[in-house]
Amino acid sequence: MSGNTDSRVGTTYSLPLTLWISLFFVVPMAIVFLYSFLTRDVGGGVRWEFNLDAYAAIFKQTSSGQFIYLDILWYTLWMAVAATVLTILVALPCAYYIARTKNNTLLLFLVIIPFWVNFMIRIYAWVAILGQSGILNEGLMALGLIKEPVQFLFNDYAVLLVLVYTNLPFAILPLFTTIEKFDFGLLEAARDLGATHMGSLRKVMLPNIQGGIITAVLFTFIPIFGTFAVPDVMGDSNTYMLGQLITSKLKMTGDYPGASSLSVLILILTAGGLILYTAFQRKQEKDKMVTIAEDAL
Amino acid sequence: MKGSEVRVENADKKFGDFHALKSVSLTIKKGEFFSLLGPSGCGKTTLLRIIAGFEEPTAGMVYLDDVDVIPLPADKRHTNTVFQNYALFPHLSVFENIAFPLRLKKVPFEQIKEKVTRYLQLVHLVGQENKKPNQLSGGQKQRVAIARALINEPSVLLLDEPLSALDAKLRHQLLMDLDLIHDEIGITFIYVTHDQSEALSVSDRIAVMNEGRVLQIGTPFEIYEAPADTFVAKFIGETNILDGIITAHNGRFYTIETDQLGPIMVTSDRKFEVGKKVRHAIRPEKIDITKEKPEGLPDDFNILHGKVSESIYSGFQSQFYVATDQKLPFKVYQQHESYLERGPAIRWQDEVFLNWDADDGYIVELI
Numbered sequence: 001m002s003g004n005t006d007s008r009v010g011t012t013y014s015l016p017l018t019l020w021i022s023l024f025f026v027v028p029m030a031i032v033f034l035y036s037f038l039t040r041d042v043g044g045g046v047r048w049e050f051n052l053d054a055y056a057a058i059f060k061q062t063s064s065g066q067f068i069y070l071d072i073l074w075y076t077l078w079m080a081v082a083a084t085v086l087t088i089l090v091a092l093p094c095a096y097y098i099a100r101t102k103n104n105t106l107l108l109f110l111v112i113i114p115f116w117v118n119f120m121i122r123i124y125a126w127v128a129i130l131g132q133s134g135i136l137n138e139g140l141m142a143l144g145l146i147k148e149p150v151q152f153l154f155n156d157y158a159v160l161l162v163l164v165y166t167n168l169p170f171a172i173l174p175l176f177t178t179i180e181k182f183d184f185g186l187l188e189a190a191r192d193l194g195a196t197h198m199g200s201l202r203k204v205m206l207p208n209i210q211g212g213i214i215t216a217v218l219f220t221f222i223p224i225f226g227t228f229a230v231p232d233v234m235g236d237s238n239t240y241m242l243g244q245l246i247t248s249k250l251k252m253t254g255d256y257p258g259a260s261s262l263s264v265l266i267l268i269l270t271a272g273g274l275i276l277y278t279a280f281q282r283k284q285e286k287d288k289m290v291t292i293a294e295d296a297l
Numbered sequence: 298m299k300g301s302e303v304r305v306e307n308a309d310k311k312f313g314d315f316h317a318l319k320s321v322s323l324t325i326k327k328g329e330f331f332s333l334l335g336p337s338g339c340g341k342t343t344l345l346r347i348i349a350g351f352e353e354p355t356a357g358m359v360y361l362d363d364v365d366v367i368p369l370p371a372d373k374r375h376t377n378t379v380f381q382n383y384a385l386f387p388h389l390s391v392f393e394n395i396a397f398p399l400r401l402k403k404v405p406f407e408q409i410k411e412k413v414t415r416y417l418q419l420v421h422l423v424g425q426e427n428k429k430p431n432q433l434s435g436g437q438k439q440r441v442a443i444a445r446a447l448i449n450e451p452s453v454l455l456l457d458e459p460l461s462a463l464d465a466k467l468r469h470q471l472l473m474d475l476d477l478i479h480d481e482i483g484i485t486f487i488y489v490t491h492d493q494s495e496a497l498s499v500s501d502r503i504a505v506m507n508e509g510r511v512l513q514i515g516t517p518f519e520i521y522e523a524p525a526d527t528f529v530a531k532f533i534g535e536t537n538i539l540d541g542i543i544t545a546h547n548g549r550f551y552t553i554e555t556d557q558l559g560p561i562m563v564t565s566d567r568k569f570e571v572g573k574k575v576r577h578a579i580r581p582e583k584i585d586i587t588k589e590k591p592e593g594l595p596d597d598f599n600i601l602h603g604k605v606s607e608s609i610y611s612g613f614q615s616q617f618y619v620a621t622d623q624k625l626p627f628k629v630y631q632q633h634e635s636y637l638e639r640g641p642a643i644r645w646q647d648e649v650f651l652n653w654d655a656d657d658g659y660i661v662e663l664i
Binding site: 194195204 | 308349350351370371372376377378380382384386387388390392393401402410414417423424426427445446449611
């Protein structure tokens, strides 16, 4: 009886979210998926004819044998992995410190404060810092360390720096939550059982905060993989990341199927990666099962 | 004996302003089941953590079989700990939790399996090996923790209030199991608890602690029957305290003129001078309670008259709070040794007589 009422209440309560997600997530995804199989029209729209051209384009070679899109994909993947790894490496000690601090409200507040400023403004702030007449160059010149302004902008390092900066809160927060929940008494138990300090962190802490690390990786890797604003402002104008390519297809050439096929590609790569990872985890778990034979007793 | 002797000399520990341990010295014999007993904040856990290597004493020495272990970190000492909150690794199965120390030592899997199986049997957990800690009951969790702490074959097992999170029945069961395991493997057990009945029932010896000091070290019998001071007398079991001045003394027999009850008789093997102020204690279960005035008692019996102000029936016994004629509250326990047809004979508000043998009283200390 009560179970019945409960589930009905559950349905009612989850209705707004279900509607919201269906309308603004499932439907757009379906449209993107559908568009990727349609034919590009001259006016910047689509014709309702089934067509795989948009996918074929991904594997198209130039006359010199270069895979343009695959090269961009490879470059994007590399940048995203590098930025994610850097973000996690910076976020981990930071989250650890916050979780271990007793009165951490202020520290958490400081992590969240950047969200009060518009995303684009935060990116351009870095131009003001790193630019030819930016604070850094001015400062270095004033100290006499350099004579001419150095070009810090428009390269991969500038892109990575700002990617790490903009994504840090998304990594710190989930890491903080899991580390805060971690029972540090377990490290003592590990030491007691013979683990060294590093051993206890690696064998006990790491596996127990793994969930937070995975969330942090997802929260940073996925947005970075599709990012376009940061490389647009900070990057070399001759290199493209996948997000920039999609944006340009939409805005410059009006190639909706092309943009859609690339979006589907991003989706497949990230979702596929996740599925493989969970399958791998399950298998590991299963391999660890032991059977103690009855005759051992 | 596979166990180690543990010797603590003048161990002192300060946490900021808090003086947790005040120059504690004790020697725990090889293979002994030794309890550190005291109320929370008495320093018992701090002492255990110092022996385990989780804390460094501010001053003092700790020896395991005459080896100074202070410079050794926890992972290098032949001690293992069973923690109050179990401290099982949530990401590992029961099997892997117990195998953890062996995995660290890179023992071949066949040997690990064989040994873990043996310890699973010891703690009666065969069949649970693939479960995760969150699928176990509290008692099972603590069994895993015990097996995990023992698999390294430590020479000293440290138990930090291991049963306090369990319900009474389970606590008793596990305590008996611990006692059996101790008998079976014969290493030194150091058992921290605030529960005097736990300590009394399994320990070879007990150190009673309060406010960072060891007040008394002795067998459960010594601690219960001959408490070293008022704190121990009150902390272990229940007791009735009577203060008075010694007025006469004839061999083992002392007469104490108490403030409220007049003269009472007590025997003591220790020497006390006439005129000294002493504290006398009598356990509630050693007092007889009757409705009629007892006749024909020898003259070394003490007799009081009073009224039952509270009566608690608890099956095997009744607990009475008796207000004596002098308005002094007395605790008296009466065992129910035979079938009670009409319930307990003595009830609330009954007029009663209390009597006890001078031999059953005890002079705790000079005050």
